[in-house]
Every structure is written in structure tokens, then in C-alpha cells.
Amino acid sequence: MGPMVMPPGKKAEGPSSGSVARGLSQLYQDTEAADLSLALSASLSRAEDEELTSLSWLHESTDLLTSLGHSGLRSVSPLQDANGGREPSSSPSSSPEPSEPPYHLSTGPSRKPPYSFSCLIFMAIEDAPSKQLPVKDIYGWILEHFPYFASAPTGWKNSVRHNLSLNKCFKKVDKDRSQSIGKGSLWSIDPDYRHNLIQALKKTPYHPYSPRLPKPSTSPSTSPQQYHSPPLWPGSPLFRKNGGVLLQVPQRVIQHSSRVAAQGLFPVIRPLPLSPVSKRTTAVRSALGDYLTRGKNSLRSDSPPPSDDQQEDHTYSSSQSLNTKGDISSSLSSCSTQGSQEVTLTEVKEEQKDFPLDATPPPSQLLQRRRLLWTKGHLRTPGDTLPLKKRRAEKLLVKEEEDEEMEAAGSLLHLAGVHTGVNKNALRTCKKELKEEAND
DNA sequence: CGCTGACTAAACAAGC
DNA sequence: CGCTTGTTTAGTCAGC
Known part of the structure; x- marks a missing residue:
């Protein structure tokens, strides 16, 4: 089994939000980047102060980090992604065969979203005012927010249904007899597994503190180039709706703050688990990796190996x-x-x-x-x-x-x-x- | 190389 | 009868 999330009680052992951002400031000699890292610090602090949920924090921070990527840290070759964020070869011409550009550098809706189906379904359901959706509306939400699927082979709907059926995180709502929504049931998030989905979401490639971060670089002066602009998803209307700047999980997704906070789910505050992810996920995980990895590791050197929690991410x-x-x-x-x-x-x-x-x-x-x-x-x-x-x-x-x-x-x-x-x-x-x- | 998770395809049943 | 929904099985792939 893989590593897991630190239990709530261990929260304090992780690096503080301030330390993370301060580290960022140090790391990014670029003033603009440093400013943004301070903004990240502020975001983190606010998240703690206001008990924002992981999700809101996550995506706000993600936005900031995106901005970091926009401020000169974006010159990342696809090769880097393929190398898991390692230093690219010195000259572009020496790059081997071309590989796909990272998601955040791609444009248009033709790219497959980096979210797993469970994440997509989760966001769809959470975005519903009633926190319940029939399959049809889940399709609709996904289509609306990820146009990729409009032209994707129809198999994705099967996958969605498959996911709903098999994934314990989703449960059917017993349909009120009087409430006719036509065929099928409403689907909702099982509250007990909600945080698993949040965890899964946090593990998406654009999460700045995703666990699979590259090894520390030896030269801080070169490190900025190792960081991709992480969380941009140009194909998503969520991106477009926000002026092409933000990747936002819908506001309605933001809830359960105290619970999430109480569970110590705020990322960054403590180490995140490693977990299997797709190749493309790994490819973009190098964002902000060095410092955070180093910082977290240094601060949790005495922390025990991750325990159970990660298992709960196995949503099947x-x-x-x-x-x-x-x-x-x-x-x-x-x-x-x-x-x-x-x-x-x-x-x-x-x-x-x-x-x-x-x-x-x-x-x-x-x-x-x-x-x-x-x-x-x-x-x-x-x-x-x-x-x-x-x-x-x-x-x-x-x-x-x-x-x-x-x-x-x-x-x-x-x-x-x-x-x-x-x-x-x-x-x-x-x-x-x-x-x-x-x-x- | 085996384990595991994610994804996909497909078959099938049942409801509308 | 055709489509949608839901369930289940099986295969593949990639990461570890």
C-alpha cells in the first residue's frame, strides 16, 4: 500500500504555510515570483484563518502558482514533463523525440482533462445546489466544463457510469416517489468518502503540492526553470470564465470547511501521500517540486511512514x-x-x-x-x-x-x-x- | 515482475 | 423497440 496522509493530529508537524511560501520566496529569486509566493503565503494563512476547505485553498493556491508559471517560469519543455520534471537537456536541439506538451501548456478543448473520472463526477455533483445529480446531468456538467468530451468517443459516458457504480464515494439517492426525474437515480457523494475525493482532487497534476515532486535540484539558481506553470487548464470554461487566469473549482464545491480542516486535510501543512497516478499526471507533477519536497521532507524527517489514509483514496x-x-x-x-x-x-x-x-x-x-x-x-x-x-x-x-x-x-x-x-x-x-x- | 489503480470496452438487465 | 441507466466482468496500461 502506498503512503498516506498525515492524520489530523500530526498537522502541526508539517511545514507551516508561511514557511512554505517563505521558502518559495527564497527559491524564486525572481522578484515577481517571490511576490506571488508571498501571495500564496497569504492565501494559505487566510485558508487557515477562515477555515476554507481544501478545495478552495487548493485551487486558490493553484491559481497563484499558475501565476508563478506565467512569470517567467513557464519555459518548460515537454521533455521535462516526460522526465518527471528533471532538468532538461541544455539545448533544445538535443531533445529526443517530441512528446506531448504538458496539459497546462496546451490550448483548446482537445486535450483530455487531467482529472480522473471520479474527480469529474465529484466536481459535477458538488457543483449542483442539491449535491445530487442524475447521470444525465453529470454528463452535462462534464461536457460543459470539459469540452474535450464533446468530441471524445462515447465511451467516456460508460466510464462515468462505471465509476458511479463501482466507486464507493458515490451513492445513489433513494428516489422520492413523488419526485420524478425520469429514468435513473440521483447520485450524491457519500459524506464519509468525500474527503477521499478531495484527496484525489488534490492529487491531480495541477495541485501544487502534489506528492510526486521531483528531487531537489542542486542549483537553486536554475531551479525556477524546473517549475512548470502548474494548474492551468485552458480548455476548461472554468478557466475561460475566470478571464483566462484561474482554474476554479466551482464555489459550491467549497464546503465542509471545518470538517476538512479538522481532518487535517489542508495540503502543504503536512506531507501528502504518494499514490499511483497516470503517466501524464506524473508528467506535470514537477511544478514547484523541489522546494516543497525538500521543505516537507526536512520538516518531517521524524514523521512515521504514512499510514492508512491513502488507502481511502482507492475509491473503487x-x-x-x-x-x-x-x-x-x-x-x-x-x-x-x-x-x-x-x-x-x-x-x-x-x-x-x-x-x-x-x-x-x-x-x-x-x-x-x-x-x-x-x-x-x-x-x-x-x-x-x-x-x-x-x-x-x-x-x-x-x-x-x-x-x-x-x-x-x-x-x-x-x-x-x-x-x-x-x-x-x-x-x-x-x-x-x-x-x-x-x-x- | 507482480501488485495496484485507472481506464476502457462490452455484455446484459431493466426502466422509460 | 430504441434509448438510457446501472451493473458487472474483463482486458490493458502505467506507476511503483
């Missing part, structure tokens, strides 16, 4: 945060999103209380916890009267039986010393094997 499974290794039942509960989704919020919260983010529960507890989730997810549904749900409950029963087989198989594998983990592929393989066995 509500139970993955409970997983470590070796228990296929956890995987089963992961797969059974339908079941897991229906665990009541209070139950989940209680469990979260039991296992704070900064504490890694012992394996036995993990197992117990997983089983709890698993059980809860599958015992529920009485009282569901909708035919569809009824059918699904039946399906669930069948699935449960199958999954019990899987669990048994997993236990056997575990006993045999075979690591099963949460790997989807392992599950697939396992299921395949079971099927084959059944066929035999």
Missing part, C-alpha cells in the same frame, strides 16, 4: 482501507460494493473512530473489521421493497454464497501461504479457478 472499494494483505474475504467485501455501500454511515463512522488514521490496527482487528463490514454489507436490505432491490437482494444472496466459497478459497490460499490481497486480478483468477473447478 470501500473496504480497501481496511485491507492489508492476505485475506480474500476483504477482497470479497470490496467487490461487493452494493453491500458495502449500504453499511450505514454511523456504523462506518464508528469503525473509523475505532481505528484512527494514524494507527494501523493489528491484523486481527483488521480481519475482524473486515468481517464486520462484510457482514453488515450483506445482512442489510430487509425492508427494501422496490422490485429492483428485491432482485438485487436475491442476487446478493446468491453472490454471498459464491463469495463464501471465495472466502473459503481465500482462507485456503492464505493457509497455503499464498498472498491474495485485494488484487482484482487475483480475484478474477480465483473466481475463474473456482468456476473451472465447478465446471469440472
Whole structure:
């Protein structure tokens, strides 16, 4: 598992917003850049003072950093991105084969947005006054804000639906009978996973403090050129609406401030987790990297390795945060999103209380916890009267039986010393094997 | 090289 | 009947 976010209690261990910006000032000898870094400092301070949410802070800071990129720090060759922000070769002519320009340097709506589908859906839903949207409106929002998809192959809608279905962060709102929105359901953000999405958003390439930052440079005087202008998304109307300057998450997205702050989710204040990201994500992650990496590392040299939180960013499974290794039942509960989704919020919260983010529960507890989730997810549904749900409950029963087989198989594998983990592929393989066995 | 997450394609069922 | 919505499975790819 990857690194995670510092738990709330550790917030103070990270560099202060002021120190970050001061470092920026030092780093960027360019006066203009330094001014902007001070502005960033102010932004950070204000974020803390006013308890702005991660998102608002994130994008405000992002804007500032964009400005940094505009102030002479923008002469970044695509190669740098391909190199993960490393120093480009001294002469442009020595550049190898051309690669795609970084997103922030591209123009027009033809570039794919750097946000994952979960982020897009998240923003769409958060942008809705009611914080609920039918799929159709999610499509619409995405189309409106990311024109790329207007000309993209239609598969993206499938991906959106797929994401809604599989991602635990999204949940269907039980449709009010009287409220007819036509076909389909309203989709909303599961409050308990909301911060995961914020985290995911923070990990987008344009987040100035994204974790995957380049190694410190040896020469501060050359470092400015290593920083890309990070967060510009020229193809987005969000960009255009703001005079071509700002990349803004819609204002309505800004909420839950105290909660987010209480969870220590303000970026920069403490180290951000590393997590797998796409190649293109990595490509633009070098923005502001050197100093921040150095600064954070220096300030958290004694900090423990990241703990659980990052797991919660694995948005495909509500139970993955409970997983470590070796228990296929956890995987089963992961797969059974339908079941897991229906665990009541209070139950989940209680469990979260039991296992704070900064504490890694012992394996036995993990197992117990997983089983709890698993059980809860599958015992529920009485009282569901909708035919569809009824059918699904039946399906669930069948699935449960199958999954019990899987669990048994997993236990056997575990006993045999075979690591099963949460790997989807392992599950697939396992299921395949079971099927084959059944066929035999 | 294996694990993992993200994405995509596709099949299918069900509702409108 | 066609389209949309929702679910599920499978394959691929990239990062670590």
C-alpha cells in the first residue's frame, strides 16, 4: 500500500504555510515570483484563518502558482514533463523525440482533462445546489466544463457510469416517489468518502503540492526553470470564465470547511501521500517540486511512514482501507460494493473512530473489521421493497454464497501461504479457478 | 515482475 | 423497440 496522509493530529508537524511560501520566496529569486509566493503565503494563512476547505485553498493556491508559471517560469519543455520534471537537456536541439506538451501548456478543448473520472463526477455533483445529480446531468456538467468530451468517443459516458457504480464515494439517492426525474437515480457523494475525493482532487497534476515532486535540484539558481506553470487548464470554461487566469473549482464545491480542516486535510501543512497516478499526471507533477519536497521532507524527517489514509483514496472499494494483505474475504467485501455501500454511515463512522488514521490496527482487528463490514454489507436490505432491490437482494444472496466459497478459497490460499490481497486480478483468477473447478 | 489503480470496452438487465 | 441507466466482468496500461 502506498503512503498516506498525515492524520489530523500530526498537522502541526508539517511545514507551516508561511514557511512554505517563505521558502518559495527564497527559491524564486525572481522578484515577481517571490511576490506571488508571498501571495500564496497569504492565501494559505487566510485558508487557515477562515477555515476554507481544501478545495478552495487548493485551487486558490493553484491559481497563484499558475501565476508563478506565467512569470517567467513557464519555459518548460515537454521533455521535462516526460522526465518527471528533471532538468532538461541544455539545448533544445538535443531533445529526443517530441512528446506531448504538458496539459497546462496546451490550448483548446482537445486535450483530455487531467482529472480522473471520479474527480469529474465529484466536481459535477458538488457543483449542483442539491449535491445530487442524475447521470444525465453529470454528463452535462462534464461536457460543459470539459469540452474535450464533446468530441471524445462515447465511451467516456460508460466510464462515468462505471465509476458511479463501482466507486464507493458515490451513492445513489433513494428516489422520492413523488419526485420524478425520469429514468435513473440521483447520485450524491457519500459524506464519509468525500474527503477521499478531495484527496484525489488534490492529487491531480495541477495541485501544487502534489506528492510526486521531483528531487531537489542542486542549483537553486536554475531551479525556477524546473517549475512548470502548474494548474492551468485552458480548455476548461472554468478557466475561460475566470478571464483566462484561474482554474476554479466551482464555489459550491467549497464546503465542509471545518470538517476538512479538522481532518487535517489542508495540503502543504503536512506531507501528502504518494499514490499511483497516470503517466501524464506524473508528467506535470514537477511544478514547484523541489522546494516543497525538500521543505516537507526536512520538516518531517521524524514523521512515521504514512499510514492508512491513502488507502481511502482507492475509491473503487470501500473496504480497501481496511485491507492489508492476505485475506480474500476483504477482497470479497470490496467487490461487493452494493453491500458495502449500504453499511450505514454511523456504523462506518464508528469503525473509523475505532481505528484512527494514524494507527494501523493489528491484523486481527483488521480481519475482524473486515468481517464486520462484510457482514453488515450483506445482512442489510430487509425492508427494501422496490422490485429492483428485491432482485438485487436475491442476487446478493446468491453472490454471498459464491463469495463464501471465495472466502473459503481465500482462507485456503492464505493457509497455503499464498498472498491474495485485494488484487482484482487475483480475484478474477480465483473466481475463474473456482468456476473451472465447478465446471469440472 | 507482480501488485495496484485507472481506464476502457462490452455484455446484459431493466426502466422509460 | 430504441434509448438510457446501472451493473458487472474483463482486458490493458502505467506507476511503483
